[in-house]
Amino acid sequence: MTLAPGLTLVLGGARSGKSRYAEGLVEAAKLAGVYVATARDFGGDTEMAERIRHHRERRGASWRTVEAPLELGEAIRAEAAPGRAVLVDCLTLWLTNLMLESHDVEAESASFAALFSEPPAGPVILVSNEVGLGIVPDNRMARDFRDHAGRLHQTLAAKAERVVFVAAGLPLVLKG
Amino acid sequence: MTLAPGLTLVLGGARSGKSRYAEGLVEAAKLAGVYVATARDFGGDTEMAERIRHHRERRGASWRTVEAPLELGEAIRAEAAPGRAVLVDCLTLWLTNLMLESHDVEAESASFAALFSEPPAGPVILVSNEVGLGIVPDNRMARDFRDHAGRLHQTLAAKAERVVFVAAGLPLVLKG
Amino acid sequence: MTLAPGLTLVLGGARSGKSRYAEGLVEAAKLAGVYVATARDFGGDTEMAERIRHHRERRGASWRTVEAPLELGEAIRAEAAPGRAVLVDCLTLWLTNLMLESHDVEAESASFAALFSEPPAGPVILVSNEVGLGIVPDNRMARDFRDHAGRLHQTLAAKAERVVFVAAGLPLVLKG
Numbered sequence: 001m002t003l004a005p006g007l008t009l010v011l012g013g014a015r016s017g018k019s020r021y022a023e024g025l026v027e028a029a030k031l032a033g034v035y036v037a038t039a040r041d042f043g044g045d046t047e048m049a050e051r052i053r054h055h056r057e058r059r060g061a062s063w064r065t066v067e068a069p070l071e072l073g074e075a076i077r078a079e080a081a082p083g084r085a086v087l088v089d090c091l092t093l094w095l096t097n098l099m100l101e102s103h104d105v106e107a108e109s110a111s112f113a114a115l116f117s118e119p120p121a122g123p124v125i126l127v128s129n130e131v132g133l134g135i136v137p138d139n140r141m142a143r144d145f146r147d148h149a150g151r152l153h154q155t156l157a158a159k160a161e162r163v164v165f166v167a168a169g170l171p172l173v174l175k176g
Numbered sequence: 177m178t179l180a181p182g183l184t185l186v187l188g189g190a191r192s193g194k195s196r197y198a199e200g201l202v203e204a205a206k207l208a209g210v211y212v213a214t215a216r217d218f219g220g221d222t223e224m225a226e227r228i229r230h231h232r233e234r235r236g237a238s239w240r241t242v243e244a245p246l247e248l249g250e251a252i253r254a255e256a257a258p259g260r261a262v263l264v265d266c267l268t269l270w271l272t273n274l275m276l277e278s279h280d281v282e283a284e285s286a287s288f289a290a291l292f293s294e295p296p297a298g299p300v301i302l303v304s305n306e307v308g309l310g311i312v313p314d315n316r317m318a319r320d321f322r323d324h325a326g327r328l329h330q331t332l333a334a335k336a337e338r339v340v341f342v343a344a345g346l347p348l349v350l351k352g
Numbered sequence: 353m354t355l356a357p358g359l360t361l362v363l364g365g366a367r368s369g370k371s372r373y374a375e376g377l378v379e380a381a382k383l384a385g386v387y388v389a390t391a392r393d394f395g396g397d398t399e400m401a402e403r404i405r406h407h408r409e410r411r412g413a414s415w416r417t418v419e420a421p422l423e424l425g426e427a428i429r430a431e432a433a434p435g436r437a438v439l440v441d442c443l444t445l446w447l448t449n450l451m452l453e454s455h456d457v458e459a460e461s462a463s464f465a466a467l468f469s470e471p472p473a474g475p476v477i478l479v480s481n482e483v484g485l486g487i488v489p490d491n492r493m494a495r496d497f498r499d500h501a502g503r504l505h506q507t508l509a510a511k512a513e514r515v516v517f518v519a520a521g522l523p524l525v526l527k528g
């Protein structure tokens with residue numbers, strides 16, 4: 001599959017191969033890649049630190065990494081440019097960060113989505129976890145989280161040129 | 177996508193846009209719409225009351241609303257008619273209501289599904305949550321619930337003219 | 353849909369109809385079927401024992417059943433042969449068994465997947481639960497489980513001739 005010039009949204013479950021699929025789009029297009037990480041690397045032996053190292057090794061040296069745990073819209077605006085691809089991994093972690101720091105998630109989601117009312121200056125790929133297909137979670141924060149994620153996905157999908165659902169590493173095109 | 181004359185089953189996760197997609201089918205067909213709500217509106221400031229108000233505002237005044245938290249088959253039988261569409265939102269809430277009131281869910285599911293052994297008198301759209309794609313839940317009631325939901329979806333899907341899975345507001349046709 | 357001569361991977365949620373769909377592939381091909389069960393039948397009135405009985409009755413007498421709660425690769429190697437189909441139900445239970453007995457799941461998954469580097473001697477169908485589309489689970493073991501399952505699905509999907517996602521009893525072809 002080729003990389004769309006505008007916005008691509010890549011959805012998938014945990015360990016679905018969605019990040020690798022998104023990286024493959026950039027590599028197949030032979031574009032320079034900017035990896036926008038929303039994860040916070042506190043170092044140490046945490047699961048998250050391991051995951052970050054694992055992803056970094058896989059991508060190799062040809063990628064530049066930018067960290068944007070909160071100021072995600074600003075990072076994309078700064079990096080999007082013709083001839084290079086911006087890959088954001090992932091939106092759900094960004095939403096988590098906003099919630100943990102008590103931001104107004106609805107407002108920030110809306111202004112993030114507004115970024116894409118015009119096509120970005122170069123290809124942008126947003127990777128996100130689909131989290132709404134299990135049993136209703138017991139706790140309110142988890143329910144709010146999946147509401148935020150679901151709404152953001154709907155808004156972005158409406159603006160995206162291409163939307164892909166990844167399962168077992170295989171893409172299923174929902175749009176485009 | 178056009179509205180099938182018989183039974184349409186719309187599945188999707190939480191905040192997947194499945195209700196809005198189903199409403200859009202009715203509006204695009206320029207049919208009168210009967211909204212069969214399985215939610216119980218206790219009023220007040222609960223999450224559920226908020227959600228009901230939100231959905232009601234979106235649909236606008238052209239819809240008639242019927243409440244059927246338990247007697248769902250009866251409501252559909254009474255309302256289905258040529259030239260108007262019946263939209264049930266949602267089956268999973270109906271199953272929850274049956275379980276909470278200790279009904280025989282298997283028996284009621286079977287007699288509900290039997291309604292559709294003949295095509296309904298007018299278009300009927302059943303919206304339901306797909307809840308079986310997460311980790312096995314710890315508690316027995318949640319496991320029973322996803323068993324009931326999964327079995328009902330299979331039975332109805334076999335009888336439906338069209339089955340659509342909605343993710344990020346985008347339809348994926350599974351049948352029809 | 354016809355049965356592929358090599359490896360078929362069938363993914364789906366709880367009560368999605370994935371087992372029945374896989375059985376239907378074998379029956380439509382009019383092949384002898386070997387059912388490789390990874391579930392442990394401790395007898396009694398447990399949910400699992402009920403589920404095993406239910407599946408066994410549905411399959412009927414034309415199937416031979418082999419139990420392989422742990423030595424799954426060996427069972428497949430022993431049973432795969434031209435003119436008969438091997439159906440494994442399910443991989444996620446096999447992973448659970450490995451974890452409960454403190455096996456090295458990554459190593460066993462890798463050597464299991466290596467079995468399929470060459471096409472098997474006859475059609476093999478692997479059924480597995482997609483478990484990564486809900487909220488991140490609270491406990492580490494559940495998170496590890498969905499990581500193991502997701503990675504195994506990706507590896508097998510890359511080697512499979514056909515990959516099918518089943519929802520509400522309906523197949524969605526992801527590959528092949």
